[in-house]
Each structure stands twice: as C-alpha cells, then as structure tokens.
Amino acid sequence: MTVPGTHDGPLTDEPYALDQPNDPHALDSLRAWQRALRDQFPIITGNPDLAYLDNxxxxQKPRAVLDAVHTYLTTTNANAGRGTYPWANRTTQAVEGARDRVRRFLNDPDPGTSAVHFTSGTTEGLRAIALDWLPRFLRDGDEIIVPFADHEANISPWREAERLLADRGVHIRVLPMPYQASSGDYDHIALADLAGPRTRFVAVTHVHHVYGGDMNVHRVRRAVGPDAVICLDAAQSIGHLPVSLAGGGELPRADVDFVVFSGHKAMALPGTGAVWARQARGPAFVPGGWSGTPNTVGIVSLAAALDWLDAAGVERIERWTVALAARFTDALRHLAAYEILGCRTSLAADSPVQRRKGVVTFRHHGIPSGDLGFILFSHGFMVRSDNHCQGSAGESAGSVRVSLHVHNTVEEVDRLLSVLASLG
Structure with a gap:
C-alpha cells in the first residue's frame, strides 16, 4: 500500500509497533460473557440466519437502549429548556445529565471546564468546529495538518474552512498528514519534521475506518508539541474500545482538544452525536446560530448506550473484536484470491504489531467488490462494499469491509471464511 506523503526513512519510534500485548486467549476466556451480551440484541437474536458485519x-442497539427510548417517549417526552412543567424539567435534566455522562465515559480529567455539545453525528460536529471555531482561531500564514487518506468527513470541513478564511482575506496553509507506507498509520517521525511554529491545528482519526488501525494519537501530541490544537475523529473508537482523556494503567492519555463522535456507531439512535471540547487552547467552542430543539430522544438513547457499554466493559469489547479480526485475517491471508488492505505485518496470529480494531477490508482479485457484497449477502452476511468515503489520498478502488462488534461470533467469522474460500 502506498499513500501520498509517506516517509520511508529510518524510524526510531515505529508508528505501528505494539503498545499493548495481543491477547491470543480472548476468544476462549470471553466466550460466555459474549454469549450473554449477544442475547441482549433483539435484531440479532431475531435473525439467527443473518450475520451483521457492518458495525x-x-x-445495532441492545435492549437497554430500546427500553430507555420507549420509557422516555411514553413517560417524559417534552422539549428541553423550554418549559417549567415536570415533563419538560425531566427532559432538560436528561439532556444535561447526558453531557456529564459523555464526560465520564471519556474519563474527562477536568469536567468543570470542558464543554459537551450535541450534534447529529461526527460529520456535523467536525463541520461545526471547522466553521464556527477554527476561523476565530487562525491567523494569516497559519498552518493546519489534515489526514487526506482518512474519512472524507475529516477532510472536507477543513477545506471548507480554508475557503471561508480566504474569502475574508486570511490565507492559511493546509498540509497533508504524513502516513507510513507499510501500515497506513500516521508517520509520527515525519509529522514531527513537518510541524513547525505556525502549525496551529491538527485533524486526526482515532481508528481508521478502512485499515482498522489505531492511529496512536498519543504520539501525535509528542510530534506536534504542546501548543497545537488536536481534533480527534473518534467515530470508529467510541463504543468499540476505551478512550481516556486522562489516561491511566496501560491506556495512554488522549491529549486532544476536541473529541467528536456519532451516537449511532456507539449503539445509540441515528441522528445523535457529540463534540467534547477541552476549552484550554484557543477560544471557547460555541456552535454558531440558534440551537433550536435538540434531538432529545437521541440524547436519551446515547446516555443509555454509554451506560450499557460501561456495564459490558469496553475494554472487553475491544479484546473480543480484536481477537475476532485476528482470527479472520490470519486465515484470509492464506487465500491467494484476496488482498487485505493496510498493514501486512499485522495479519498473522503471532503478529508483533497491533491488530486491527475489529475492521478488516479486502478485495478479491477477480470479483468486483460490489458483486462480492451481493454474493456474501446471498449467504447471509451483511458487509459494506464500496470505497468507504475515503479521502483523495486513500484507496480509489472499491473493497469489502467487515466490521465486528460484541454480538459477532467465532462461528460467523469461520462461516464467512468458508464462503470466501469457496469463491477462490
């Protein structure tokens, strides 16, 4: 895999090196725990012949989230911050409580000074930062660094901000984030060389939506220094693996200024998301315009989803999905008809580097990805098959993406491998 802007020189801090040991026994040790959680997804248990692999x-939503939504809509439903009667007061309290719930889920080290704003999802959250906050922060000649091989939602808002500033006579430089050619991870050594005194803002992704790699954001802070603002697209990490703004134990501190994520990828309802803002570097983040009526039922579902995830144990969810992905890549790499995208070194069962975070993307050498997606559905597998909204510096050809969650099983992965082998 080759990504424009990569750096192939000697590396003293291998960007994709293993920070935490892989867990070869996760599938055995967590099997009973996983079965109990799988039973809590009505859409999964109600469709035993289908395997949902597009997480x-x-x-998908656990019963606790569906019950919270039903209870809210049948006992409390009202507008927030608009009335003084009990239903309205309870709705207002639910929205404000959800802000605190987001802070606790992120292990916010200073919740008294941070801010949480609800959005329709990651895309709207990133765009609000780009258009409502970034123009107040940047000056003529400043530089921002953008990951052009990540999701388009973490690229186009910063380009839009660049155009908006240019219309006002403020000209900034947009620099491409450097990637490591062998893995698709950020090249933190090259990034340190790229960042300079005018580097004011860096957009990053926590888990890559195509390659499945943890992009080692804690190393980004070391590379760009203490003053640059870092905005984290956490769409593929919140609800899938632990995210800690304070760090602790083996979990590195996410020293970032913004965390943006979508509720629907974290088991809440669609149309819900959040922006967490540290409020320590630059002006305070306040979304522009009149806020209007919030998505109260979505916000209620998000708080319930975060409760469920904490009770289930996000660290165990990560162990399970990483182990499933490792089982899948370890077998798929031996099928000559397929190319697995991303880091080749991470495919083997005894890989010395970190494994994919539940996301595996691949191509068949002879079957177009769109056709392969239809074929897999005919066997009961729901996968994504297109270019996955990747930016201009990423993959241009289509591919098939398998993305796993806690309700997925070893048997589903093995059955998928059997079908793929039959197509060789």
Missing amino acids: AATA
Missing part, C-alpha cells in the same frame, strides 16, 4: 457504518 463501522452503524451499530
């Missing part, structure tokens, strides 16, 4: 696009 990077949207996650």
Whole structure:
C-alpha cells in the first residue's frame, strides 16, 4: 500500500509497533460473557440466519437502549429548556445529565471546564468546529495538518474552512498528514519534521475506518508539541474500545482538544452525536446560530448506550473484536484470491504489531467488490462494499469491509471464511 506523503526513512519510534500485548486467549476466556451480551440484541437474536458485519457504518442497539427510548417517549417526552412543567424539567435534566455522562465515559480529567455539545453525528460536529471555531482561531500564514487518506468527513470541513478564511482575506496553509507506507498509520517521525511554529491545528482519526488501525494519537501530541490544537475523529473508537482523556494503567492519555463522535456507531439512535471540547487552547467552542430543539430522544438513547457499554466493559469489547479480526485475517491471508488492505505485518496470529480494531477490508482479485457484497449477502452476511468515503489520498478502488462488534461470533467469522474460500 502506498499513500501520498509517506516517509520511508529510518524510524526510531515505529508508528505501528505494539503498545499493548495481543491477547491470543480472548476468544476462549470471553466466550460466555459474549454469549450473554449477544442475547441482549433483539435484531440479532431475531435473525439467527443473518450475520451483521457492518458495525463501522452503524451499530445495532441492545435492549437497554430500546427500553430507555420507549420509557422516555411514553413517560417524559417534552422539549428541553423550554418549559417549567415536570415533563419538560425531566427532559432538560436528561439532556444535561447526558453531557456529564459523555464526560465520564471519556474519563474527562477536568469536567468543570470542558464543554459537551450535541450534534447529529461526527460529520456535523467536525463541520461545526471547522466553521464556527477554527476561523476565530487562525491567523494569516497559519498552518493546519489534515489526514487526506482518512474519512472524507475529516477532510472536507477543513477545506471548507480554508475557503471561508480566504474569502475574508486570511490565507492559511493546509498540509497533508504524513502516513507510513507499510501500515497506513500516521508517520509520527515525519509529522514531527513537518510541524513547525505556525502549525496551529491538527485533524486526526482515532481508528481508521478502512485499515482498522489505531492511529496512536498519543504520539501525535509528542510530534506536534504542546501548543497545537488536536481534533480527534473518534467515530470508529467510541463504543468499540476505551478512550481516556486522562489516561491511566496501560491506556495512554488522549491529549486532544476536541473529541467528536456519532451516537449511532456507539449503539445509540441515528441522528445523535457529540463534540467534547477541552476549552484550554484557543477560544471557547460555541456552535454558531440558534440551537433550536435538540434531538432529545437521541440524547436519551446515547446516555443509555454509554451506560450499557460501561456495564459490558469496553475494554472487553475491544479484546473480543480484536481477537475476532485476528482470527479472520490470519486465515484470509492464506487465500491467494484476496488482498487485505493496510498493514501486512499485522495479519498473522503471532503478529508483533497491533491488530486491527475489529475492521478488516479486502478485495478479491477477480470479483468486483460490489458483486462480492451481493454474493456474501446471498449467504447471509451483511458487509459494506464500496470505497468507504475515503479521502483523495486513500484507496480509489472499491473493497469489502467487515466490521465486528460484541454480538459477532467465532462461528460467523469461520462461516464467512468458508464462503470466501469457496469463491477462490
């Protein structure tokens, strides 16, 4: 895999090197726990002949989230911040409580000074930062760094901000984030060389939506220094693996200024998302315009989803999905008809580097990805098959993406491998 802007020189801090040990026994040790959680997804248990493998696009909802939505709509439904009667007061309290719930889920080290604003999802959240906050922060001649091989939602808002500033006579430089050619991870050594005194803002992704790699954001802070603002697209990490703004134990601190994510990828309802803002570097983040009526039922579902995820144990969810992905790549790499995108070194069962975070993307050498998606559905597998909204510096050809979550099983992965092998 070759990504424009990569750096192939000697690396003293291998960007894709393993920070935490892989867990070869996760599938055995967590099997009973996983079965109990799988039973909590009505859409999964109600369709035993189907395997939902598109969790990077949207996650299914556990019964606790559906029950919270039903209870809210049948006992409390009202507008927030608009009335003084009990239903309205309870709705207002639910929205404000959800802000605190987001802070706790992110392990916010200073919740008294941070802010949480609800949006329709990651795309709207990133765009609000780009258009409502970034123009107040940047000056003529400043530089921003943008990951042009990540999701388009983490690219186009910053280009839009560049045009908006230019219309006002403020000209900034948009620099491409460097990637490591062998893995698709950010090249933190090259990034340190790229960042300079005018580097004011860096947009990054926590987990890559195509390659499935943890992009090691804690190393981004070391590379760009203490003053640059870092905006984290956490669409593929919130609800899939632990995210800690304070760090602790083996979990590195996410020293970022913004965390943006979508609720529907974290088991909440669609049309819900959040922007967490540290409020320590630059002006305070306040979305522009009149806020209007919030998506109260979506916000209620998000709080319930975060409760469920904490109770289930996000660290165990990560162990399960990483182990499933490793089982899948370890077998798929031996099928000559397929190319797995991303880091080749991570495919083997005894890989010395970090594994994919539940996301595996591949191509068949002879079957177009769109056709392969239809074929797999005929066997009961729901996958994504297109170019996955990747930016201009990423993959241009279509591919098939399998994205796993806690309700997915070893048997589903093995059955998928059997079908793929039959197509060789």
